[in-house]
Amino acid sequence: MRNIILVIYKAIWVFLFRVKNACFTLWFRFLLWLNKVSFGKHCQVSGGIPQIRISLKTDVSIGDNAKFNNYTDVAWYSVSSLWVKKGAVLKIGDNFGINGGLICAANKIVIGSNVKIGGGTKIFDTDFHPVNFEKRKFSDEQTKTAPVVIEDDVFVGTSCLILKGVTIGARSVIAAGSVVTHNVPPDEIWGGNPAKFIKSAL
Numbered sequence: 625m626r627n628i629i630l631v632i633y634k635a636i637w638v639f640l641f642r643v644k645n646a647c648f649t650l651w652f653r654f655l656l657w658l659n660k661v662s663f664g665k666h667c668q669v670s671g672g673i674p675q676i677r678i679s680l681k682t683d684v685s686i687g688d689n690a691k692f693n694n695y696t697d698v699a700w701y702s703v704s705s706l707w708v709k710k711g712a713v714l715k716i717g718d719n720f721g722i723n724g725g726l727i728c729a730a731n732k733i734v735i736g737s738n739v740k741i742g743g744g745t746k747i748f749d750t751d752f753h754p755v756n757f758e759k760r761k762f763s764d765e766q767t768k769t770a771p772v773v774i775e776d777d778v779f780v781g782t783s784c785l786i787l788k789g790v791t792i793g794a795r796s797v798i799a800a801g802s803v804v805t806h807n808v809p810p811d812e813i814w815g816g817n818p819a820k821f822i823k824s825a826l
């Protein structure tokens with residue numbers, strides 16, 4: 625008897641989850657359209673609605689088959705977010721996947737195809753505030769920014785920080801919890817804080 629109830633419960637749960645995701649996806653696509661983001665076929669969301677803060681006068685595009693996962697569990701609250709500041713560029717290729725991470729572009733972030741971003745990872749092309757205390761007293765205008773490039777087929781583990789000016793070479797892997805401050809060549813695994821070469825990814 626318990627097995628039958630369990631099967632029915634699971635079936636209803638899966639059905640409702642799919643219906644919710646279909647509604648979230650429709651709403652998210654509407655928000656992208658409203659914000660003049662060009663996006664490809666089969667852009668999907670799951671578990672919640674990603675947050676988008678896209679200023680006017682930006683250039684944002686997302687390729688085909690993008691998947692934005694979101695987690696609202698108390699133990700792991702992590703909603704995918706896209707912030708694009710005035711004048712900034714964000715380009716995301718095909719088959720992109722992100723698990724509740726944040727991408728913040730104040731300058732330019734270019735992400736290739738088949739890139740997977742682990743839960744809670746943050747990608748910034750800006751320091752948000754100037755390093756010099758005098759310069760950040762009253763304004764953040766002199767903040768340093770530099771483009772970030774993540775090439776095709778890169779996998780970034782959970783809870784990483786990818787900082788301004790970094791290029792991660794094609795097919796490379798960033799280990800969980802890493803802080804990436806320097807360029808990573810293609811086909812390598814890097815990890816730690818600051819991230820260093822661990823081994824070849826081939």
Ligand SMILES: CC(C)(COP(=O)(O)OP(=O)(O)OC[C@H]1O[C@@H](n2cnc3c(N)ncnc32)[C@H](O)[C@@H]1OP(=O)(O)O)[C@@H](O)C(=O)NCCC(=O)NCCS
Pocket residue numbers: 723741742743780781782783797798799800801802813815816822
């Ligand atoms: C990078 C990774 C793929 C390497 O896995 P692997 O090939 O099985 O490598 P190993 O576990 O054998 O580790 C190799 C070396 O890297 C080190 N290493 C592994 N993960 C590391 C990390 N997150 N930070 C720093 N060093 C790490 C190990 O200590 C080991 O060092 P040693 O050779 O000195 O002993 C894996 O550790 C990882 O971080 N996976 C990401 C998981 C994830 O976040 N998924 C997304 C969820 S949304």
